[in-house]
Amino acid sequence: MQAYFDLVYNPVYDFTTARTTPYRRWQEACLDKLQLADGDRILCVGAGTGNEIIRILKRNNNVRIVAIDASQRALERACKKAGKYGKQIETVKMDAQALDFPAESFDAALCVHLMDFLSDNRKATAEILRVLKKGGQFAITYPFSEGLKLGVNLAKGGLGCNISSGRDGKAFLELLSGVGAGIVYLPLIFRSKQGFYSYQQLEKMFTALKPEHFQIEEHSGYQDFIVYGRK
Numbered sequence: 001m002q003a004y005f006d007l008v009y010n011p012v013y014d015f016t017t018a019r020t021t022p023y024r025r026w027q028e029a030c031l032d033k034l035q036l037a038d039g040d041r042i043l044c045v046g047a048g049t050g051n052e053i054i055r056i057l058k059r060n061n062n063v064r065i066v067a068i069d070a071s072q073r074a075l076e077r078a079c080k081k082a083g084k085y086g087k088q089i090e091t092v093k094m095d096a097q098a099l100d101f102p103a104e105s106f107d108a109a110l111c112v113h114l115m116d117f118l119s120d121n122r123k124a125t126a127e128i129l130r131v132l133k134k135g136g137q138f139a140i141t142y143p144f145s146e147g148l149k150l151g152v153n154l155a156k157g158g159l160g161c162n163i164s165s166g167r168d169g170k171a172f173l174e175l176l177s178g179v180g181a182g183i184v185y186l187p188l189i190f191r192s193k194q195g196f197y198s199y200q201q202l203e204k205m206f207t208a209l210k211p212e213h214f215q216i217e218e219h220s221g222y223q224d225f226i227v228y229g230r231k
Contacts, residue, residue: 002070010049010074018051026222027055030112033139033228038062040107045096045128045140046070046114050078056110057085066106068094099127108137113224116143116196122205129209132231138211139228142197144218202227 017023036042036056040063044053047067056063065082067089069075075091082089094100096111097120109128115121125140132138199216202225206214214229 005071006073010071010077014049014051014077018049022222026219026224027052027112029217029219030110030139030141030226030228031055031059033226034108034110034137036060036063036108040064041066041105043101043106043109043128043131044068045099045109045111045124046117047078047091048074048113050074050081052110052112053078053089054081054085057082057087061085061087065089067091068096068099070095096124097127098123099131101131103130104133104136105131106136107133109140111138111140113141115141121197125205126209129211129231134231135212136231137228138231139226141219141222141224141226142202143224144196144198197225199225 031052036059038060040060042056042063042065044056044065044067047053047069048071050067053065053067056065065087067075067078068091069078070093072093075093079089079091092100096114097118109132111124111128115124118124121142128138128140199218202216206216206227206229212230214227217226217228218224219226
């Protein structure tokens with residue numbers, strides 16, 4: 001799996017999934033759940049190549065970002081992207097299921113499109129909440145559908161949006177990006193354990209973990225739930 005991410009998934013992600021309109025809208029929806037203030041220390045769990053980091057910096061360049069991922073190559077790309085915005089970020093190669101940070105280290109945590117790649121999503125969720133300060137904010141996504149369907153939805157959503165706006169050329173590029181996303185996700189269908197959740201399962205898990213407040217929002221365009229709130 002690690003070799004697949006380093007050699008296939010990460011190198012093409014920015015040119016497929018990341019270019020689709022549903023993906024960009026989904027990212028913004030996740031970030032809308034966090035109210036970031038100057039000086040906040042933010043943990044990006046499963047930061048990948050840094051697309052979410054760039055969107056954070058566009059909203060507030062005066063935050064401190066710590067990015068973790070299992071792929072060192074992805075983290076290097078994330079650093080380069082942040083550098084273009086005049087920002088240095090801290091990156092650490094780390095397993096999200098065993099965060100090597102003290103409790104109550106962060107003001108906010110963002111974990112986007114990672115949980116379906118982990119063997120123990122509950123443990124990773126508990127770790128994210130552990131390292132948050134009391135009252136710290138979180139936004140975490142969990143899938144409710146498999147990768148091929150996600151790729152089809154990305155292509156359809158972006159294609160429809162651009163055709164309705166009269167941008168046929170962009171619609172074609174969007175379609176290609178969506179098809180590419182479906183191909184990229186296809187091998188992930190054959191994992192031995194799928195990390196899909198229902199609303200009720202997520203509600204039960206977070207109730208047991210006892211954050212101060214949480215809400216669950218379904219985002220059908222990206223086939224994910226966004227769970228957000230405060231510790």
